[in-house]
Amino acid sequence: MMNLAAALQRNASCKPDKVALICGDTQMTYAQFDAMAGKIASGLIDNGIQPGDRVALSCPNLPFFPLVYYGIQKAGAVVVPLNVLLREREIKYHLEDSDAKFFFCFEGNSALPMAKEGIAAFNQVDHCEKMIVMTADQGQLSFDGQPTLTAFLQECVALEDYVIRQADDTAVILYTSGTTGLPKGAELTQSNMMSNAFIAENLMAGNGGDVHLVTLPLFHSFGQTVHMNAGILIGATLVMVPRFEAADVLQLIEKHNVSIFAGVPTMYIGLNHCQSDSDVSSLRLAISGGASLPTEVIHTFESKFDVPILEGYGLSETSPIACFNHLDAERIPGSVGQPVQGVEIQLMDLQGNKAKQGDTGEVVIRGHNVMKGYLNRPDATEASIVNGWFYTGDIGKFDEEGNLFIVDRVKDLIIRGGFNVYPREIEEVFMTHPDVAMVAVIGIPSEEYGEEIKAYVVLKEGSVIEADALHEWGKVQFAAFKYPRSVEIRQQLPMSATGKILKKDLKAEMTPATA
Known part of the structure; x- marks a missing residue:
């Protein structure tokens, strides 16, 4: 029996006054975080949401995201995070494909009118019963005819305890980028997500005193696991950044004594080129994933900031961490390290045989991190998971010490x-x-x-x-x-x-x- 929300509830009890979330001038303690998530869970249950029902969430890196995410978990429902850049047609597809019963959407801004796009899509989907708009104005009760989060929570009393789920129950459905065909929803279980959060904290040698700078989008598996779920697991502080700007990031590291930063290669390139006098000496660890990090970028960053970068590898379908450089092992620039605990990785040739030592092959993964399958797509699931091995579509090679190098995507x-x-x-x-x-x-x-x-x-x-x-x-x-x-x-x-x-x-x- 497990629920991702158990960690939040435990921290609210053990360290109620510890700051959990920071965004701009807003701060929220673990007690406040848990109480708000409990009210959202109560509202969902009062509106008929049952364990296992899907609830869509579209929001940038603002406190709304973890509040609603953990509220959905507390209610025993399934979170369906949506990319904030989706437009009406795409939102409609995701709501329909996931069979979402509820839809929480941030209002957006003039450049990206998220709520207006979401409302247009919501009105076309019969099975989606209710849409809640998250607005910056906490006094606002409606937005273009839809209730706001403030209105939704007016009569709610915080749920005292989370709804118990089983290890194999779906916790999150993450949609793939859809590089071939329409996006597919990867069903990640409570066990998948919990195990990967534990793995992430162990890899980072994390502790409750850590401060994470969260600029990775939380609707994506990387930021969701490495920052949000892993940080909340041990009661760390999350400094939330809705939009990456290199100079702003460096200033926030100094202001909040940030100890952990995670980013994709383009972010590290931006930081390398940024001229700033910010003091980033509090930063003890940087993490890279999402795409291959050029070795030249690694060398430049570590020389400039005197902070080690640990590069990892994974996919939405693997929760996402499958392989990582370890703090207690030699780090080989260009390598994504070794398989994490409880995960096996092999390379397969085009004939479906295990590749010989030194040869390249398709990376296949087996372990506690591999998804349950693609939602309502048994054929796609059967094609990608063979005898328990998930076929990634990536080409890799191992060196003699067992370090994995991602050579490229098969499709690239x-x-x-x-x-x-x-x-x-x-x-x-x-x-x-x-x-x-x-x-x-x-x-x-x-x-x-x-x-x-x-x-x-x-x-x-x-x-x-x-x-x-x-x-x-x-x-x-x-x-x-x-x-x-x-x-x-x-x-x-x-x-x-x-x-x-x-x-x-x-x-x-x-x-x-x-x-």
């Missing part, structure tokens, strides 16, 4: 004239160029070679190098079949809300190769 592999080319290798080298701030390499159609290699480059501020010069530089760095025949300089690259470079958007442009 470029086959040029019969030769395999891994974009990450090219990106790693281009990141060493003194004028390059960011790069994405993709394969584009070529009549002669099947695929050709193209690099999209963002320059460092003040750099004036031309694309032709980078093209010629690449010729010197790589074998003839590897170097990018086309280099395009851009002001920015398309990114997801989690800070990942969206190569699928670049591929969709289908730009032809140059000579």
Whole structure:
């Protein structure tokens, strides 16, 4: 028997006055956090929500997110976090696919009118019974005809205890990015989420005195587990940041004596290029995940801030942590470390056999972290989980000491004239160029070679190098079949809300190769 909300309830009892959440000038103790989550749980139950019912949540990194998330857990329901950038059509799909009975949505702003998009979608979905709008104005009782959280909680009395769930009951449904077809909902159990939170805290050598800077979107598995669930598990403080700005992040680290920061590679690139005199000496650990971190970025960050970066690896379907660099082991730059406790990782060749030592292969994972399956998609579940092994779609290799290196995504592999080319290798080298701030390499159609290699480059501020010069530089760095025949300089690259470079958007442009 378990429930993610047990940790929150325990901390509210043991350390009621400890600050749990900070966002701007707002602070909330564990006692206040638990009481508010209890009122939300009570409101859900009073409105007919049963254990196992799905409740959608769309909110940036504001206190509303953990309050509602843990309120849903206390009620025994299932959280369906939605990407805050989704538009009406996409929200409608997620509400329908998850069979959500309730929908909590933040109001947004003029640039991103989340609630208006959400209301339009909600009105098209028959089974979604109620929508609650979370507004910055705590006195507001309605928003475009929908009740606000303030109105919803007016008559609620906090639930005294959480609803007991079983280890294999679904706790969260995380939707994949949908790089192939429509997004699929990965069902993660109470055991999946609890075990991964414990693993994260153990890897970070966490303690209740830690202060986490939460700039990773909490609707994503990375921030949800490594920051929110892991931090709340031991009673740490969460400093919530709705939008990543490098200078602001460094100031917040100093202001709140932040000890743990986690980010994706684009965030570390931003911090490396930021000119700031903020004192970040309180920071003891930085964590990277979500995408491969170029070794040049690691070296620059650690040299500039004197803080170690531990790189990890996982997917939404693995809760997410599967592999990690450990504090008590030698850290190999470029490696995502070793499988975490209770998790096995193997590499499989194209014929479905275990890859030989030193060879690359598809990364497959087995352990307590692997999802129950894809919601209402038995065929997709059967295709991705074979004999208990989850097939990730990533290409990896092990060194002799058992350190895993992610070479690339299977879908990102470029086959040029019969030769395999891994974009990450090219990106790693281009990141060493003194004028390059960011790069994405993709394969584009070529009549002669099947695929050709193209690099999209963002320059460092003040750099004036031309694309032709980078093209010629690449010729010197790589074998003839590897170097990018086309280099395009851009002001920015398309990114997801989690800070990942969206190569699928670049591929969709289908730009032809140059000579």
